Amino acid sequence: MSELRSLGAAARYLSREECEAIAKQALGYVTVPGARVNIGSGSRGNTRFAVNQVSTGGDSFDTTVTVTAFVGSDADGWRSASSTTNQVDEAGLRQAVETAERLAKLAPVDPEFMPELEPQQYQPAQNWSEATAALDPMGRAEAVRAITAPATQGGLVSTGYLDTRAGANAVANSRGLFAYARSTAAVLTTTVRTADGTGSGWAGASHHDWNRIDAPALGARAAEKARASRNPVAIEPGRYTVVFEPTAVGNLVQFIGNALNARAADEGRSFFSKPGGKNKIGDKVVDERVTIVSDPFDPEVAGSPFTGEGLPTRRTTWIENGVVKTLNYDRYWARKQGVSPTASGGSLRMSGGSSSMEEMIAGTQRGLLVTRFWYLRPVDQRTILYTGLTRDGTFLIENGKITRAVKNLRFNDSPVFMLNNLEALGTPVRVSASEDGGPGQAVMVPPIKVRDFNFTSLSDAV
Amino acid sequence: MGTTRREFVRTTSAAAAALTGLAAVPSTARAALAAADGPAPSPADPDIRALAHLALDAARTAGASYADIRINRNRTQSLFTRERRVQGLVDNETMGFGIRALVNGAWGFAASREITRDEVARVARQAALQAKANSLTIVRPVVLAPVTPTPDGTWRTPIEIDPFTVAVEGKVALLLDANAAALKAGARFVNSSMFFLREEKTFASTDGSFIVQTIYRTQPSMTMTAVSKDGTDFQTRQANDIAPMGKGFEHVRDAHLVENAPRWADEAVQKLSARPVDVGRYDLVLHPSHLWLTVHESVAHPTELDRALGYEANYAGTSFVAPPAAVLGKLQFGSKLMNIRGDRSQPGSLSAVGWDDEGVKPESFDIIRNGLFVDYQTTREQAPYLADYYKRAGKPVRSHGCSYAQTWADVQFQRMPNVSLLPGTKEQGWDDLIAATDRGIAIIGDGSFSIDQQRYNAQFGGQLFYEIKGGRIVGMLKDVAYQMRTPEFWGSLDMIGGPKSYQLGGAFNDGKGQPSQVNAVSHGCVPSRFRNVNVINTGRKA
Numbered sequence A: 001m002s003e004l005r006s007l008g009a010a011a012r013y014l015s016r017e018e019c020e021a022i023a024k025q026a027l028g029y030v031t032v033p034g035a036r037v038n039i040g041s042g043s044r045g046n047t048r049f050a051v052n053q054v055s056t057g058g059d060s061f062d063t064t065v066t067v068t069a070f071v072g073s074d075a076d077g078w079r080s081a082s083s084t085t086n087q088v089d090e091a092g093l094r095q096a097v098e099t100a101e102r103l104a105k106l107a108p109v110d111p112e113f114m115p116e117l118e119p120q121q122y123q124p125a126q127n128w129s130e131a132t133a134a135l136d137p138m139g140r141a142e143a144v145r146a147i148t149a150p151a152t153q154g155g156l157v158s159t160g161y162l163d164t165r166a167g168a169n170a171v172a173n174s175r176g177l178f179a180y181a182r183s184t185a186a187v188l189t190t191t192v193r194t195a196d197g198t199g200s201g202w203a204g205a206s207h208h209d210w211n212r213i214d215a216p217a218l219g220a221r222a223a224e225k226a227r228a229s230r231n232p233v234a235i236e237p238g239r240y241t242v243v244f245e246p247t248a249v250g251n252l253v254q255f256i257g258n259a260l261n262a263r264a265a266d267e268g269r270s271f272f273s274k275p276g277g278k279n280k281i282g283d284k285v286v287d288e289r290v291t292i293v294s295d296p297f298d299p300e301v302a303g304s305p306f307t308g309e310g311l312p313t314r315r316t317t318w319i320e321n322g323v324v325k326t327l328n329y330d331r332y333w334a335r336k337q338g339v340s341p342t343a344s345g346g347s348l349r350m351s352g353g354s355s356s357m358e359e360m361i362a363g364t365q366r367g368l369l370v371t372r373f374w375y376l377r378p379v380d381q382r383t384i385l386y387t388g389l390t391r392d393g394t395f396l397i398e399n400g401k402i403t404r405a406v407k408n409l410r411f412n413d414s415p416v417f418m419l420n421n422l423e424a425l426g427t428p429v430r431v432s433a434s435e436d437g438g439p440g441q442a443v444m445v446p447p448i449k450v451r452d453f454n455f456t457s458l459s460d461a462v
Numbered sequence B: 001m002g003t004t005r006r007e008f009v010r011t012t013s014a015a016a017a018a019l020t021g022l023a024a025v026p027s028t029a030r031a032a033l034a035a036a037d038g039p040a041p042s043p044a045d046p047d048i049r050a051l052a053h054l055a056l057d058a059a060r061t062a063g064a065s066y067a068d069i070r071i072n073r074n075r076t077q078s079l080f081t082r083e084r085r086v087q088g089l090v091d092n093e094t095m096g097f098g099i100r101a102l103v104n105g106a107w108g109f110a111a112s113r114e115i116t117r118d119e120v121a122r123v124a125r126q127a128a129l130q131a132k133a134n135s136l137t138i139v140r141p142v143v144l145a146p147v148t149p150t151p152d153g154t155w156r157t158p159i160e161i162d163p164f165t166v167a168v169e170g171k172v173a174l175l176l177d178a179n180a181a182a183l184k185a186g187a188r189f190v191n192s193s194m195f196f197l198r199e200e201k202t203f204a205s206t207d208g209s210f211i212v213q214t215i216y217r218t219q220p221s222m223t224m225t226a227v228s229k230d231g232t233d234f235q236t237r238q239a240n241d242i243a244p245m246g247k248g249f250e251h252v253r254d255a256h257l258v259e260n261a262p263r264w265a266d267e268a269v270q271k272l273s274a275r276p277v278d279v280g281r282y283d284l285v286l287h288p289s290h291l292w293l294t295v296h297e298s299v300a301h302p303t304e305l306d307r308a309l310g311y312e313a314n315y316a317g318t319s320f321v322a323p324p325a326a327v328l329g330k331l332q333f334g335s336k337l338m339n340i341r342g343d344r345s346q347p348g349s350l351s352a353v354g355w356d357d358e359g360v361k362p363e364s365f366d367i368i369r370n371g372l373f374v375d376y377q378t379t380r381e382q383a384p385y386l387a388d389y390y391k392r393a394g395k396p397v398r399s400h401g402c403s404y405a406q407t408w409a410d411v412q413f414q415r416m417p418n419v420s421l422l423p424g425t426k427e428q429g430w431d432d433l434i435a436a437t438d439r440g441i442a443i444i445g446d447g448s449f450s451i452d453q454q455r456y457n458a459q460f461g462g463q464l465f466y467e468i469k470g471g472r473i474v475g476m477l478k479d480v481a482y483q484m485r486t487p488e489f490w491g492s493l494d495m496i497g498g499p500k501s502y503q504l505g506g507a508f509n510d511g512k513g514q515p516s517q518v519n520a521v522s523h524g525c526v527p528s529r530f531r532n533v534n535v536i537n538t539g540r541k542a
Helices: A002-008 A016-029 A090-106 A130-134 A137-153 A215-228 A246-258 A262-266 A331-337 A357-362 A415-420 B002-020 B028-034 B046-061 B117-135 B168-184 B250-255 B257-272 B288-303 B383-393 B430-435 B486-491
Strands: A034-050 A053-073 A077-085 A156-173 A178-194 A200-207 A239-244 A292-294 A316-320 A348-350 A366-380 A385-398 A401-405 A409-413 A422-425 A429-431 A443-445 A448-458 B066-082 B085-103 B106-112 B153-156 B189-205 B210-227 B234-238 B280-286 B340-343 B365-369 B418-421 B439-451 B457-469 B472-478 B480-485 B493-496 B503-512 B517-525 B528-537
Touching: A016 A034, A016 A053, A016 A090, A016 A156, A016 A178, A034 A137, A053 A090, A053 A137, A053 B085, A053 B117, A077 A090, A090 B085, A090 B168, A130 A156, A130 A178, A137 A156, A137 A178, A137 A215, A137 B117, A156 A215, A178 A215, A200 A215, A200 A366, A200 A385, A200 A429, A215 A385, A239 A246, A239 A357, A246 A292, A246 A316, A246 A348, A246 A366, A246 A385, A246 A415, A246 A429, A246 A443, A262 A331, A357 A401, A357 A422, A366 A409, A385 B439, A409 A415, A409 B457, A415 A422, A415 A448, A448 B457, B046 B066, B046 B085, B046 B117, B046 B189, B046 B210, B066 B117, B066 B168, B085 B117, B085 B168, B106 B117, B168 B189, B168 B210, B168 B257, B189 B257, B210 B250, B210 B257, B234 B257, B234 B439, B234 B457, B250 B257, B257 B457, B257 B472, B280 B288, B280 B430, B288 B340, B288 B365, B288 B418, B288 B439, B288 B457, B288 B486, B288 B503, B288 B517, B430 B439, B430 B472, B439 B480, B457 B486, B480 B486, B486 B493
Parallel strands: A053 B106, A077 B085, A239 A366, A348 A443, B153 B210, B280 B439, B418 B517
Antiparallel strands: A034 A053, A034 A156, A053 A077, A156 A178, A178 A200, A239 A448, A292 A316, A292 A348, A366 A385, A366 B439, A385 A401, A385 A409, A409 A448, A422 A448, A429 A443, B066 B085, B066 B189, B085 B106, B189 B210, B210 B234, B280 B528, B340 B365, B340 B418, B439 B457, B457 B472, B457 B480, B480 B528, B493 B528, B503 B517
C-alpha cells in the first residue's frame, strides 16, 4: 500500500509567490492603459461508487489565467475584453494578453465601465483545511468502503460521490492591487437503495474540512432511510404541513439568494421589484423569525475574502427579522444608485429556532417529512416559484409520529411563500445543498416546519 | 509553419518555467499543440504520437490491462450583450490530457494541463495506481466490448465558416443591431449572445487506435423581456426556436437575428395580455422547438444503460426502463407512432463525431420501434451487460459509441447521442395537426422543465401557448405547464408530422455524472399531438 499512499502527496496549487510572479509577468506584457489578471489553480480529486463498488474516479491539476484588458481613456470611453488560458508559460501568457488587447480594441465603448480598484486590505480566508488537501485516492477509497461494506452486508445497494478540491485564487491589476487566498472543499453524498428497488435513502455532508465529514454515519443514515422508505403508498396531492430536513430547506432557500439582484429588482423584473421602479428593501417579505446572511469569515460557512474584481468581501445581511435589508449591487449599479457595492463572499446562513425535528414531528397531526428535493427549476420569476420533486426519503406523519413511507410528490411553490408559512425552526446545520453533489455554495440552514406547502402531483419514482 | 513556431515555444517556455519556478519542461509534442491558431494536430505528427505511446506504455508498465489517453485543446469564444451594451467578450483556451487506466477490473483516471513527457508518464502511473486503490472494492470487474482499432483516424465537423476566423466587430454589431430591432418592437430589455466552441482531440488506446478529431459547435441566443405599463407584470420570450448546432458561423448567419428580433419582442409584449390558462385536460399540439426537450428528458435519459443499472443513482437517478432483462423487447413505451433512433451522424447535429471518446465508430441504432423499447445507449463497458439479449436478437455485443468527456480533465462515460423522434409516413405538418384538433393548446419553444429521478413524472412549460378551438388558433394563453407520466403521455401520441416537418432541437449543456459534466446533443423532432394531457396554471400572486 505504500506505493498507493505515496500518491497522496500534498495537493498541487500555486503559492502566493508563484501567483505574484505570473501576475507580474502577464501585466508586464500589457501595452494598453489597464488590465486585470485572475488566476485560479488547484487539484481536484473524486471517487464515485455504484452498486457497492468504486465505479470511476479522477485526479486532476489545472491552472487558469484570465487577462482582462482595458482600452481607452476617461474622455473617449473605455472598452474591455478577456482571454483565458491554462498555459502559464511565457508564450501562453503573451498570447492571452495579446488576445485580450486585440478583442478589447474591437469592442464598443462600455457605458457602464468601472475603473479598476486601488490596492485593498483583505481579511484572511477561513476555509482551508490540511485534512482536505491531504486526502488521497486511497483515503477516498477507504471512506467509500465505510459506506459500501455495511451496505453489502445489509443487502442494500449503495451509490455515491466523494469530491475534494484544494487550490488558490488570485487577482491582480495594473493599479497594483493583489489578492491571494487558498481554499479547500469536500463533499460526500450517498444514495442507498434496497435490493428490490422499492426504497431509497440519501445522506450527504459538505464542509471545507474533510474531518467534519463522517462517512460511516452518512452511510448508516442513508441505509436507515432506504429501509424505512420501502413500499411507499400513494397519497392525494394537495396542501400539506411539512417538516423539512435541513437539506430540503437549503435546496429551496438558495433560490432566494439567487434572486437578490438589485438591478433586476430596480428594473421591474424580479420578486424584489415594486411598481414605479422601486424595490422591496425595507419591506417585510417573510416570517419575522427569518434572518439570512452571507458571512465569508464565519468558519462554518466560509467564503472567499475577495471578489473577482478584488473587492474585499464582508458580512452582508440580506433579510433581517423578515425584512429585506439589502440587495446585491454590482459596482456599476451601486454607483448609479448611490450605495456601496455588495461583496458577500457567496455563502448563505439562515437563522434557526429551538425546536428539534422530533418536536416538530410530535406536534404534527397530519403532515409529511421531506428529506430533500430534486430537479428544481424556476417556473415564474415574479414569485420565485419553483417546481421539483421530493426524493430519497418522504414520509407521512400522523398523530405526531412517522407512520409510513409515501410516494414522491411534485410541488409548485416558492421559498418566499414557504418562509411565510413557518410553524417552527430548529438548529441550523451545514448542508450539501447542490443538486449535482458538488461542493456548491456553502449553506447553513435549520430544519423547519411549514403549513400549506403546495404539492401538485404524484410520482412513481423511487 | 510548425517547426519555427515549435522551436520558439520550446525555448521561451523553458525560460518562463525557470522564471516562475514551475516544473514545466515542455516537450515538442506540447509545443506542437500550442501552435496558436495553427492547424489542428495531425495524426501524422510524430511528436503527438510519441507522447501518446509514452503514456500508454507507462500505464501498461504500472499494471494497466487497458489504457487510453485523450489530448485536448478546447477553444471557446463568447459574446454577451444587453440592450446597447457589450457585457462580455471572452476567449478561452484550455489544453491538457487525461489518461484512463484499467487495473484488476477497476478504472483509474488522472489528468494534467502540463503536456510534457515527464508529466505524461507521471500521470499515467497516477491513473494506474488510483485504479489499484479503486480495485479494492471491486465486485464485478469491468469487461470491455470489442472494438475495431482505428490506427489513423481523422474527422472534422463539416462547417462552412470557422467562427474563430470571423471578425469580432461583425459579431458585436450583429448582436447590437438585433437588440436595437427588439427594443424598437417593444421589448423593455433584451439580452443576446453568441457562443462558439472548437474541440480538438487526439485519442489513443492500447487497442491500437490513434484518432484526431476537430469538432465545432455554435449557439446564438436572444431573450426579450416586456414589462407592463403599470409595472405589475413582466414576461420573457427566449428565442430558443434557434437551436444550438454542430455548425460554424453559418448557423449565426442563417438565424437572421436582426430580422426575427421584432417578432420575438412582439411575442413577449403579447404575453403580457395573454389569457391565464384554465386548468384541466387538453389535447396538446407540440412544436419540434418544444418537443425536443420532452424527448430529451422523458425518452433519451431513461434509455441510458448506466442509469438503468443504477450507476447514476446518486445524482441523475435511475430509470423506469429497468431492469434490462424485463424491458428489452417487452416494454411498450408509447403508441405505435413512436419511433426513436440514436445516432451521431446527422449533419449539423451537436453529437456528430467520427469516433466516440473510446475509439468506437458510432452507428445509428433503434431505441424504440413502433412504441416498443428495443435497445439502450451504451459504451464499451456497458454493452456486455446486454450480451444475452443481443445474442437472442442476433446482434453483435458492441458499444453504440456513446462515450464522451467534456474536457481533458474529466473522465469519459456514457452520454446520450442524438436521440430523435422519427417522422411519420404521412406528409403532414404543424398546421394540419392544429386543423385536426377540436380543443387544445399549441406550444412553441421550450421553457421550464423538471422530471423525477426515474423519469416518470415530468412538468414542462414553453415559450408561446395558443388556445385551439374547432381546428383554429383563437388566442394566446399564459402561465401554462403540463404534467405527465411518461408511458401514458407517449401512449397518447395520436398524430405525428411527416418527413418535411422534421427539425433539430438541442441541448448545449446537458448535465450528468459526478463531477457533473456537460454534453451537447441534438434531438430531431416532428410536430406531434398528445391527447388529454393535464395542464396546470403556474401564475401566483407575490
